[in-house]
Amino acid sequence: MSDEPFDKEEFVAYFRDEAEELLQQIDGDLLRLEEFVDSGQADPEIVNSLFRALHTIKGSSGMLGFTEVQGLAHKLENLCDLLRKERMPLSEGSVEFLFSGRDFLTDLVQAAIGQSAPPSGLNEFTGRLDQFVAIYNETSNVIEGKAPDRSEGATPVGSEPMNEAEIAAFEAEIERMLAEAAATAAPTAPATPAESAAAPSAATAKAVPARGNGESADAKKGSAQGKRSSLAQTIRVDIDRLDALLNLVGELVINRTRISDIATTLGRLMGDRALNASIGLIGPLSKDLADSAALLARTTNEIQESIMKVRMVPIGQVFDRFPRTVRDVAKARGKEVQLQISGADTDLDKTIVDEVGEPLMHLLRNCVDHGIEAPDERERQGKPRMGTISLNAYHEGNQIIIEISDDGGGINLDKVRAKAIKNGLIGTEDRLTDRELIELIFTPGFSTAEEVSDVSGRGVGMDVVKRNITKLKGIFDVDSAPGQGTRFTIKLPLTLAIIQALLVRVVDELYAIPLDSVIESQRVEMPDVRTVHGSEVITLRGQVVPLLRIADFFELGGERDPEKVMIVIVGLQGRQVGLVVDSFEGEQEIVIKPLSDVVGRIPGISGATILGNGSISLIIDVHSLVSDAYAGGKVTRAEFSGV
Amino acid sequence: MMAEQREEKKQQYSGETFQVVSFRLGGEEYGVDISQVQEIIRMVEITHVPRAPRFMEGVINLRGQLIPIIDLRTRFGMNRADHTKSTRIIVTDIGSKRVGIVVDSVSEVLNIPVENVEDAPEMVAGIGTEYIQGVGKVDTRLIILLDLSKVITSEEKQALDSVDEAAE
Numbered sequence: 118m119s120d121e122p123f124d125k126e127e128f129v130a131y132f133r134d135e136a137e138e139l140l141q142q143i144d145g146d147l148l149r150l151e152e153f154v155d156s157g158q159a160d161p162e163i164v165n166s167l168f169r170a171l172h173t174i175k176g177s178s179g180m181l182g183f184t185e186v187q188g189l190a191h192k193l194e195n196l197c198d199l200l201r202k203e204r205m206p207l208s209e210g211s212v213e214f215l216f217s218g219r220d221f222l223t224d225l226v227q228a229a230i231g232q233s234a235p236p237s238g239l240n241e242f243t244g245r246l247d248q249f250v251a252i253y254n255e256t257s258n259v260i261e262g263k264a265p266d267r268s269e270g271a272t273p274v275g276s277e278p279m280n281e282a283e284i285a286a287f288e289a290e291i292e293r294m295l296a297e298a299a300a301t302a303a304p305t306a307p308a309t310p311a312e313s314a315a316a317p318s319a320a321t322a323k324a325v326p327a328r329g330n331g332e333s334a335d336a337k338k339g340s341a342q343g344k345r346s347s348l349a350q351t352i353r354v355d356i357d358r359l360d361a362l363l364n365l366v367g368e369l370v371i372n373r374t375r376i377s378d379i380a381t382t383l384g385r386l387m388g389d390r391a392l393n394a395s396i397g398l399i400g401p402l403s404k405d406l407a408d409s410a411a412l413l414a415r416t417t418n419e420i421q422e423s424i425m426k427v428r429m430v431p432i433g434q435v436f437d438r439f440p441r442t443v444r445d446v447a448k449a450r451g452k453e454v455q456l457q458i459s460g461a462d463t464d465l466d467k468t469i470v471d472e473v474g475e476p477l478m479h480l481l482r483n484c485v486d487h488g489i490e491a492p493d494e495r496e497r498q499g500k501p502r503m504g505t506i507s508l509n510a511y512h513e514g515n516q517i518i519i520e521i522s523d524d525g526g527g528i529n530l531d532k533v534r535a536k537a538i539k540n541g542l543i544g545t546e547d548r549l550t551d552r553e554l555i556e557l558i559f560t561p562g563f564s565t566a567e568e569v570s571d572v573s574g575r576g577v578g579m580d581v582v583k584r585n586i587t588k589l590k591g592i593f594d595v596d597s598a599p600g601q602g603t604r605f606t607i608k609l610p611l612t613l614a615i616i617q618a619l620l621v622r623v624v625d626e627l628y629a630i631p632l633d634s635v636i637e638s639q640r641v642e643m644p645d646v647r648t649v650h651g652s653e654v655i656t657l658r659g660q661v662v663p664l665l666r667i668a669d670f671f672e673l674g675g676e677r678d679p680e681k682v683m684i685v686i687v688g689l690q691g692r693q694v695g696l697v698v699d700s701f702e703g704e705q706e707i708v709i710k711p712l713s714d715v716v717g718r719i720p721g722i723s724g725a726t727i728l729g730n731g732s733i734s735l736i737i738d739v740h741s742l743v744s745d746a747y748a749g750g751k752v753t754r755a756e757f758s759g760v
Numbered sequence: 761m762m763a764e765q766r767e768e769k770k771q772q773y774s775g776e777t778f779q780v781v782s783f784r785l786g787g788e789e790y791g792v793d794i795s796q797v798q799e800i801i802r803m804v805e806i807t808h809v810p811r812a813p814r815f816m817e818g819v820i821n822l823r824g825q826l827i828p829i830i831d832l833r834t835r836f837g838m839n840r841a842d843h844t845k846s847t848r849i850i851v852t853d854i855g856s857k858r859v860g861i862v863v864d865s866v867s868e869v870l871n872i873p874v875e876n877v878e879d880a881p882e883m884v885a886g887i888g889t890e891y892i893q894g895v896g897k898v899d900t901r902l903i904i905l906l907d908l909s910k911v912i913t914s915e916e917k918q919a920l921d922s923v924d925e926a927a928e
Contacts, residue, residue: 368824626808671810712809712819713828715859715912719811727821733807 183229367708374729433461460510488525522604528597621698624675776874872896
C-alpha cells in the first residue's frame, strides 16, 4: 500500500467526491423507483442508472483497495440486476432494502476514507442480501423447472435485526414470493393488491428535476448521453485554488481603485493652469493613464465576476438529499408528505451552499414532524390526506431567497405561550404580540412537541438554525397562520467574499459598514436626539430608534459634536439602530479579509479590508452591535412593540 | 578521510548551534530562531483594533495580507516606548500563524553554540519563564532566547480570556 506509484490521497479525495455524487444520484433513483411500486414494474431507465452508479462505485473503490465498499456495491449491483432482468418484482420491500443498502454503502465509504467507524450490523445485512438474491435466483429456477431444495425453515434466523420494519417487510416479501412462485407459473409476480392496500406508501416524495445535468434530474431516454456530455464540460477544482485566485482578484480590485484614484488626482492637477504651463507634457500622459485605468477597471470587474461565477454552484446540490429525508421522516412518523422543489438551479457561492444544508434539513424535518398533521387529522379538517411541503429558491437582487412552507397546522401560539410560561421565559400576565410569540421558538431549549421524538423535538433546533443562518450573514423569518401552515424564509447573500460597504470615519479611523444592512444615513440636529432611561434615541417616521455611538462602543475617545450627529441607520430583522459616526466617506466595494485568530474575537468587528490607498479599514459587525444595543437593556422591550 | 571527519564534525557542530536574529527591547537583548523569522520591516502605519487586548497593537497591510502586530514591550510588562527610526517589525511565521512583533531595534544574526546556552534563570525581568528557551552568552553579551510559539499561544489564550471578561 505504501509504495503506491500514484498520489493516493488525491485519488481518495476524488473518490470521495465522486462517491458522494453517485450516492446522491442513487437516492434520487430509488425515490423515483418507489413511484413505480404500484405497477410492480420498474422503469428500466432508472434501474440502469442505478446499476451504472453502483458499478462505478464498485470500480473505483476496487482500484483504491476499499474491498468492503467494493463487495457491497457488487452485491447491490446483483440485486439491481435481478430487477433489471425482471426476475424480482418491484415492491416496497425491495425498494426499502435497496435504501438500506445505499445507507450501508454510504457508511462504508465514510469508513473507508477514514471519516467514521465502520457501520455495525453490516454482516447481517449482507447475509440477508445474499439470501434475497439467492432466493430470487432460485425462484427463477423453479419457474424454469428446477426443483427447489430450500424450504422456509432453511432461512437462518439473523441475529439482532437492524430495522424491524425493514426486515419484516423483507421477510414478508420472501414468503409471499415463495408462495406465489409455487402457485403460479407466471414469470414475474406483481405486487399483490392486498399488500399495497395494507401498507400504503406512507410518503411519496416527489423531487422536481433538480438540474439539467445528471440522470437523477432527468430519467428520460437519452439521459446517459446527456450525462456524458455534461461530464465533458465540467472539471473538478480544489476550492482552495479558487480561493487563492479570488484573493488575487481582490488584490487586483484594490489596485484598480488605487490607479483610478491616481488618475483622478492627476486629472485635477491638470486643471491647475500654472502647473500645466510648466509641465505641459503630462497632459497627454494623464489622459492615457485615465483611459488605461478605465480599461483596467472594466477588465477587473469582468474577471471578478467570472471568478465569482466559477464559485457559484446550483443550490440543487443541497436540495438533492432532501426528498429522501422527508420520505424517511414521514414514514417514521406515519405521515403522508410530498415535497415540491423549485428553483434548484439557483446559483449560490459554494461556501454558502456547504453551510446551508444543515439548517434547511432541520427546517424540513420540523415541517414534517411538527407542521404536517397526521393523515386522519388532515381528513377531518377537510385537507387532502397528503401534506405538501414546498421548497423554493430564487434570486432577488444581491440575495438568494429560500422559502420552505407547509400546509400543516401552523405554529400553535397557545402552546408556545403555555410552554414559555412553564419554562419561565415569560410571566402569565405578559401580553405578547403573535410575532413576539413566534420569536420565542428561537430560544435555546424551546420545543412544543408533546413527546420527544428522534426526529426533532429535542429542543435543540430552531435556535441553532437561526444562529447558523445569522453566521452566514443571512436573515431568517417565520410566518405562520393557524390551520393553514408555516413559512420559513431565509435570505442569504450570494457571496461572502466581496461586498458593498459604506465607509464612515470615526475619530481617526475608517470603518466599513456592510451596505446590505444599512437602511439610510442622515444628519440629525442635537435637539432631535432624546434620551430614554439615559440612552440616546431618535424618532424616525414614528418609530423610536436607539443610537449607538461607535466611538464609545470601541472606546476611541474623541470629542462630540454639540450641534448634530451623523447617523447610519442599520436594521436587522425589524430592529433598527442608529450608529453615530463622525462623517460619511462614500460607498465602496470591499474584499472581506478575516482578522487573524491571533487577534481573537473582537466584539463589533467582523473582519477587515484593504482600501485603495493601502490602508486598512475594519468592518463593523452590524449583527453584534444591534444585539448589543437591544440586549444591553438600554432600551426596554415595551418601547419597541411597534416594531 | 580527514576531510570527511572534519566535515562530519562541522555538520554536528552546526546542528547544535542556535542561529538567531537578535533584537533589543528595553535594556535587554533577545534572540528568536531565524527559521521563524519571515522578514524584518520598518515601522508602517498600524491600524488600531478597538477593544483588542492591550498588547495587540493593531493590524498592518503587508502586501495585501493582514498581519496582527504585537507590542512585545506591553506583552512583557515593560513600559510602552515611542516608535523611533530604529523601531522594527519582525514578521514571524509560527506554524500557520503570521504575526508581527514590534521591537526597539534589530541587531544582527548570531550563531550561538549550544554549550554557550544556559537554562533560563527563574525570573527574568517580569517575563514568564515559559517563553524563554535559554540564555545565550556571546562574549560579554547575554541573549535571551525566546520561544515565539509559546509567546503567541499564551497571547491567544490571554486574548480570549480578556474577550470573555469583556463579555461578562
